[in-house]
Amino acid sequence: MMNPKQSEDKVYQQALQEHAIELGINLEEDPEFKWIVEKSLVAPLPEGWVQLKEIEGDYAGSLYYYHEESGQTQWEHPSDQFYRMQYEQQKEAKLSTPQRGSAWDVVSRDSTWEVVPQTTRESINCGECETLNQELTELKKTLKLMTEESFQKEKLNSQLKNECTAVQAKLKLCEDKEVEITELHSKAKKDLEAAKIEFNKKQTPKPSSTPTKETSILIQNLNDQVKKYKDRASLSKVEKKKSDEMMKDMHKELNFALETGETLHRDLSVAQNELEELKITSQAKIKEFKDLAELFEGRLTECLRELKEARKAEANAFQAKKEWKEKYLQERNLRQSLGKKLMELQGNIFVICRVRPLLRDEATSCIEVIDSEQLFVDNVSHNFNAVFGPESTQDEVFAEVQPSALSVLEGYNVCIFAYGQTGSGKTFTMEGTASQRGVNHRAISGLFEYAASSIETNYAFSVSMLEVYNESIRDLLCVPEDSVGLDIRSGSVEGLKEYSVSSMEDVETLICQGFQTRTVGSNNVNEHSSRSHLVLCLKVAATRKGSQVTTYGKLNLVDLAGSERLKNTNAVGVRLKEAQNINKSLSALGDVVGALGKSPRKDAHIPYRNSKLTFLLQDSLSANSRVLMFVNVGPSLSSASESQCSLKFAGRCRAVKLGAAKKTAKA
Numbered sequence: 001m002m003n004p005k006q007s008e009d010k011v012y013q014q015a016l017q018e019h020a021i022e023l024g025i026n027l028e029e030d031p032e033f034k035w036i037v038e039k040s041l042v043a044p045l046p047e048g049w050v051q052l053k054e055i056e057g058d059y060a061g062s063l064y065y066y067h068e069e070s071g072q073t074q075w076e077h078p079s080d081q082f083y084r085m086q087y088e089q090q091k092e093a094k095l096s097t098p099q100r101g102s103a104w105d106v107v108s109r110d111s112t113w114e115v116v117p118q119t120t121r122e123s124i125n126c127g128e129c130e131t132l133n134q135e136l137t138e139l140k141k142t143l144k145l146m147t148e149e150s151f152q153k154e155k156l157n158s159q160l161k162n163e164c165t166a167v168q169a170k171l172k173l174c175e176d177k178e179v180e181i182t183e184l185h186s187k188a189k190k191d192l193e194a195a196k197i198e199f200n201k202k203q204t205p206k207p208s209s210t211p212t213k214e215t216s217i218l219i220q221n222l223n224d225q226v227k228k229y230k231d232r233a234s235l236s237k238v239e240k241k242k243s244d245e246m247m248k249d250m251h252k253e254l255n256f257a258l259e260t261g262e263t264l265h266r267d268l269s270v271a272q273n274e275l276e277e278l279k280i281t282s283q284a285k286i287k288e289f290k291d292l293a294e295l296f297e298g299r300l301t302e303c304l305r306e307l308k309e310a311r312k313a314e315a316n317a318f319q320a321k322k323e324w325k326e327k328y329l330q331e332r333n334l335r336q337s338l339g340k341k342l343m344e345l346q347g348n349i350f351v352i353c354r355v356r357p358l359l360r361d362e363a364t365s366c367i368e369v370i371d372s373e374q375l376f377v378d379n380v381s382h383n384f385n386a387v388f389g390p391e392s393t394q395d396e397v398f399a400e401v402q403p404s405a406l407s408v409l410e411g412y413n414v415c416i417f418a419y420g421q422t423g424s425g426k427t428f429t430m431e432g433t434a435s436q437r438g439v440n441h442r443a444i445s446g447l448f449e450y451a452a453s454s455i456e457t458n459y460a461f462s463v464s465m466l467e468v469y470n471e472s473i474r475d476l477l478c479v480p481e482d483s484v485g486l487d488i489r490s491g492s493v494e495g496l497k498e499y500s501v502s503s504m505e506d507v508e509t510l511i512c513q514g515f516q517t518r519t520v521g522s523n524n525v526n527e528h529s530s531r532s533h534l535v536l537c538l539k540v541a542a543t544r545k546g547s548q549v550t551t552y553g554k555l556n557l558v559d560l561a562g563s564e565r566l567k568n569t570n571a572v573g574v575r576l577k578e579a580q581n582i583n584k585s586l587s588a589l590g591d592v593v594g595a596l597g598k599s600p601r602k603d604a605h606i607p608y609r610n611s612k613l614t615f616l617l618q619d620s621l622s623a624n625s626r627v628l629m630f631v632n633v634g635p636s637l638s639s640a641s642e643s644q645c646s647l648k649f650a651g652r653c654r655a656v657k658l659g660a661a662k663k664t665a666k667a
Helices: 004-023 031-041 080-096 118-123 127-202 213-346 394-410 426-430 439-453 504-517 574-598 612-616 637-655
Strands: 049-053 063-067 104-106 115-117 350-355 367-369 374-377 380-383 386-388 413-420 457-469 472-475 487-489 492-494 499-501 533-544 550-559 625-633
Touching: 004 031, 004 080, 004 213, 031 080, 049 213, 127 213, 350 394, 350 637, 374 637, 380 637, 386 394, 394 413, 394 439, 394 533, 394 550, 394 625, 413 426, 413 637, 426 439, 426 550, 426 625, 439 457, 439 504, 439 533, 439 550, 457 504, 457 574, 457 612, 472 612, 487 612, 499 504, 504 533, 574 612, 574 637, 625 637
Parallel strands: 350 386, 350 625, 413 550, 413 625
Antiparallel strands: 049 063, 104 115, 367 374, 374 380, 457 472, 457 499, 457 533, 487 492, 533 550
């Protein structure tokens, strides 16, 4: 019966084979590329990709991959193509390069040593295995050095043996010469003795006083022979002495060679013992390394199984999250739609909050945008009809006000104004820049585009532009001498010039003219601070063809001057007077909003006349208008208190119920 580990190994090998087939790799022909299959099998998903499960259809229950940004879907794992290309490159390199080895790293040159698969080492990623690898490498280096040293010692020992053999041959030759000399000496000695005996025999018992000629010759010959033998004996003694000295030298050399050979034999024996110990240690390390490899292979199989389960759980969780998110968005859109319809019926002021991005000298933000309807300022929650964070665009902001702006063509009065402290981004929201147009330009150009596309209705447009500066009304579209002294009578400004326009280019020309005469200045908080309240008014008269009824709509686009704290701006002189009048008019606007929120009765007193600003906006804050308010706030910590005040005022405005807006039509 197969144990659990064998079963897991079998499952793992089967998974490898199946994945190799998907990658186009034949592991039987190319086993050295097994590591590519293993890496691809456990490769994580690239950034932006998620795994999902098909819920319905012919492929229900099948897993597929989805890219969150591009929307691309595919059945294959996104990283498989990368490993398939890597395999093709490796195989091409293998075919074009001579094979210097295999996928196995040999531990030793000795054929009795074992080998370790490279893929096993690559699959183990732990500190202990790295330590064992380092130790094994050091053992290899030491073993190689000792093997080379032993080889050198054996070579030297062989040379010494050859020298000893040569010395022994020379010694034997000397001994042979010594024997030969000894024999010659003995022979010469014997010949001398024989000559003496023969001489004694040939002597006469009575020698004469004069030797004979024969006797003289014989004596001379004997003397020559004696001399010859003496010379030969003397020569033999000299040669024997030389041979004795040579023998002594050769004996010394032989003894030195023998001592050196014994030392080398002892060193060789020690080296062989150390080599055997290293072999035993290396084999133990290899066995330990194999055990760890098997252990980590088991752990790898278990991790792969857990990874598959985690991926499956992640895909299910992502799918559930996606479904709940869709349900939440549907519910929120329905709630917002119903809320907008309810606010239209009740005539609530539609409040939009926009948070300015941090400036370069502002390090930390005190505002946290939670979602499209809620934000926190110093852990205080505020809810509005729409909330836009610092990263919001002009297109996204205008999309919230576009439906109300277009209702002007149907005969409704619409007022859009921006409120907030100085430097919070009101002018940018309303006016924008040449590359990022604001609400004013987008709303008016949208009206002209819609009117141009209508073939059933004729539209007539007129524009006026004024500012409320230090509690006086100034017409920005006429010469400065004629712009002062204007007053409000019966809900309109007497003497205010209105110009008929037929295109957006005409409106832009008038707006540029008005901005040249608008009052701006600088303070410690804002380098280009608006010192007056700007009101851009577009009136629309719409007559349907074949009808005698004309509807009149009016769009008031108001860029309020920013509220200021004198301790922050350090304003003096003219700037101080401007700031006081700005704060006074904004305070009057707050009183009007407060009165509208407290008393829903039509006959209740509303203090519109406390300021020229509120008196001018009286018809926009009545039951006949749709009012949209931008509350702009700065995110810096130094602006936290002013932001709280602006948001609280916006909250009070949101609670005001003006009643349902009504069309203005005349026959």
